[in-house]
Amino acid sequence: MSQPGQQTRGQVMRAAVGAGVLLVLATVPVLTSSIYLMHVLIVSFMFVVLAVSWNIIGGMAGYVSFGHVTFFALGAYLTAILYRDLGASPFLTAPLGGILAAAVAFFLGWFTLRLREDYFAIATLGLAFIFEVLAWNLPVTGGGSGIMLTAPNFGIHLTKAVFYLCMWAIMVATVFTSWAIGRSRFGYGLASIREDEAAAEVVGVRTVRLKRVAFVLSAFFPGVAGGIFSYYIAYIEPGTVFDHSISINVVIMSILGGIGTTLGPVLGAVILSLVSEVMNVVVVSEAKLVVYGVILVSAVLFLPQGILGRLRGAPGPAAVAAPAGPSQVQEG
Amino acid sequence: MAVALLQAVVTGVLVGGIYACMAVGLSVVFGVMNILNIAHAAFALLSAYLAFWAFKLWGLDPILSLLGTIPILLALGAGTYQAFIRPIRNSPPLMSLLLLFGLAHILEGGMLLAWSGDYRSINTSYTATSFALGEITLSTTRSIGFVASALVVGGLSLFLKRSYLGKAIRATMQEREAALLMGVDIDHVSRVAFLLGIGTAAVGGTFLGLVYAFYPYLHFMWIGRLFAIVVLGGMGSVGGALAGSIVLGVAESVTASFTASVWSELVAYAILVLTLVVRPSGLFGRGR
Numbered sequence A: 001m002s003q004p005g006q007q008t009r010g011q012v013m014r015a016a017v018g019a020g021v022l023l024v025l026a027t028v029p030v031l032t033s034s035i036y037l038m039h040v041l042i043v044s045f046m047f048v049v050l051a052v053s054w055n056i057i058g059g060m061a062g063y064v065s066f067g068h069v070t071f072f073a074l075g076a077y078l079t080a081i082l083y084r085d086l087g088a089s090p091f092l093t094a095p096l097g098g099i100l101a102a103a104v105a106f107f108l109g110w111f112t113l114r115l116r117e118d119y120f121a122i123a124t125l126g127l128a129f130i131f132e133v134l135a136w137n138l139p140v141t142g143g144g145s146g147i148m149l150t151a152p153n154f155g156i157h158l159t160k161a162v163f164y165l166c167m168w169a170i171m172v173a174t175v176f177t178s179w180a181i182g183r184s185r186f187g188y189g190l191a192s193i194r195e196d197e198a199a200a201e202v203v204g205v206r207t208v209r210l211k212r213v214a215f216v217l218s219a220f221f222p223g224v225a226g227g228i229f230s231y232y233i234a235y236i237e238p239g240t241v242f243d244h245s246i247s248i249n250v251v252i253m254s255i256l257g258g259i260g261t262t263l264g265p266v267l268g269a270v271i272l273s274l275v276s277e278v279m280n281v282v283v284v285s286e287a288k289l290v291v292y293g294v295i296l297v298s299a300v301l302f303l304p305q306g307i308l309g310r311l312r313g314a315p316g317p318a319a320v321a322a323p324a325g326p327s328q329v330q331e332g
Numbered sequence B: 001m002a003v004a005l006l007q008a009v010v011t012g013v014l015v016g017g018i019y020a021c022m023a024v025g026l027s028v029v030f031g032v033m034n035i036l037n038i039a040h041a042a043f044a045l046l047s048a049y050l051a052f053w054a055f056k057l058w059g060l061d062p063i064l065s066l067l068g069t070i071p072i073l074l075a076l077g078a079g080t081y082q083a084f085i086r087p088i089r090n091s092p093p094l095m096s097l098l099l100l101f102g103l104a105h106i107l108e109g110g111m112l113l114a115w116s117g118d119y120r121s122i123n124t125s126y127t128a129t130s131f132a133l134g135e136i137t138l139s140t141t142r143s144i145g146f147v148a149s150a151l152v153v154g155g156l157s158l159f160l161k162r163s164y165l166g167k168a169i170r171a172t173m174q175e176r177e178a179a180l181l182m183g184v185d186i187d188h189v190s191r192v193a194f195l196l197g198i199g200t201a202a203v204g205g206t207f208l209g210l211v212y213a214f215y216p217y218l219h220f221m222w223i224g225r226l227f228a229i230v231v232l233g234g235m236g237s238v239g240g241a242l243a244g245s246i247v248l249g250v251a252e253s254v255t256a257s258f259t260a261s262v263w264s265e266l267v268a269y270a271i272l273v274l275t276l277v278v279r280p281s282g283l284f285g286r287g288r
Helices: A009-026 A035-060 A069-086 A090-112 A117-137 A156-182 A185-195 A197-202 A207-233 A244-257 A263-282 A286-302 A306-311 B002-033 B040-058 B062-088 B093-115 B140-162 B164-174 B176-181 B186-211 B216-233 B238-258 B261-278
Strands: B130-133 B136-139
Touching: A009 A156, A035 A156, A035 A185, A035 A207, A035 A244, A035 A263, A069 A090, A069 A117, A069 A207, A069 A244, A090 A117, A090 A207, A090 B261, A117 B093, A117 B216, A117 B261, A156 A185, A156 A207, A185 A197, A185 A207, A197 A207, A244 A263, A244 A286, A244 A306, A244 B093, A263 A286, A263 A306, A286 B062, A286 B093, B002 B040, B002 B136, B002 B140, B002 B164, B002 B186, B002 B216, B002 B238, B040 B062, B040 B093, B040 B186, B040 B216, B062 B093, B062 B186, B093 B216, B130 B140, B136 B140, B140 B164, B140 B186, B140 B238, B164 B176, B164 B186, B176 B186, B216 B238, B216 B261, B238 B261
Parallel strands: none
Antiparallel strands: B130 B136
8 A cells, every 4th residue: 555645656657548538538629520429528527527526525435425416506506697697607607606516515514524424325315405495496596497598609519619628627627636635645534534434533533624625625526517517508497407317326427437436436427428328319218217226236236346446356245245343243 | 373283283293193104114124224225215105106006097995905015015125125135234334325225216217117207196085085173174184194104103113012023123223233142033133124114115105195196206305204204203213203203294284384385395304404413313312
């Protein structure tokens, strides 16, 4: 195990390959004239942002959130409202969406992060519903009729390219932050919380503070992405931005790819975005929930360390399912 | 004013009784297995749909069709336990939470495929009727649901108090390792507890479906309420779940009577969040 900040040759190589792939992706608008391809990539990038940011609190710290969609929706609504009322461009106000989401996470984390993991998971699910009900009913959000935006028009291809690069930039920022956390003292602190919170506290890790920082960071990026997304689709209403399949999708992406790592959620997000795109063509939309559910259940049962964990030779499900401690004297 | 308040409280107690039926089951499962069954309400909603079908296709009364839906749900529950819960029963609680979250989505998607996203309701001959009791009126469906739930909860607590298996369940809830050392078959106890939970979900879901219109996504609203109840009452406490149900039912009903109905949807989450802030162990929970 390397020390925080210290680099092995393999790590440098992997980081270089990752940076190279990201740079190549930036040139896609020049290379292709396909609007469809760019759209698919924009949505995939968005899900990479959502999954990687979810993983900061859900994977690295082990505090699973079932309400990640809340932060995305907060960003989407803030920029849409500022656009409608003040005419401010979402390209400029999207970071404010991130700040709002982070501020809300700070406030929510203040009490929910003192709880056990499963209580936290329920609390986030409940909070997502509170915000959804507010979005349906507060006058400022336009309720069920939503908010219309006028998407910018620089010609079809250039418009797509602008949104593409925006989402790409947010993705790069999210992935870089997650990667940096994973190698930092902060990241090791989060890992200690995930492995054994009581022990971490005993050796002097400031668990509540670290969790709060992780939660705030994990809320910021979806807020920014939501701000750009609302401008991109030019019309938001509670059903779209509070789509609860987003909350389950980010969880599946992280588990499927490899929870707790940076590359895992990226991998999972790309795979699931493609699966979702294929399903749009192949199956009726009602069946999508069933497929998502089946993927999540199978991942937990057969691939608890994710695809990445399996590739790196982590123990299979049987070994993971039997942790040390008194519960080993269980019935056979 | 006083009559309106009394009316709201009585209606709340009746609905709270139906909540209690499901909440007690959820609480027992948590107490025995340390698993939060986030798919609990999805099973409940499924039984409401089955009752809907039985009524629509064969004109069977929902109370009668319980004789068929309970065994179906129990079979489904037994399969679920064997295939999904048992293999991960020694994994961290997080894994079971994720698995059941996935299962809830499978059930929701299945219901969406089978019955579409439209609102459904079971319109029996007595659905919109009520009877007077002094100055207040009692809705027939809510009253039937309350009585049935009271029977289930009463039967369940008698079972837990008196029978050998019930005692084994309570012993496991109190001190798992000690129960194991005393020769309790934890696997068997867990299976029975899980099936008891599914059974209460079947009964409670059927009667909620008799009282309110329903659609596949609704199970997330129901589970939100049930979580609020068991957190308020104290996780794993049967009496607490009972008290929490009545408190939530009354709070919702009173809020709905005196404000816009939107706010009554938020009551459960307000209670959930407030409890988690002020007293995470709940009213009757032991300190964690």
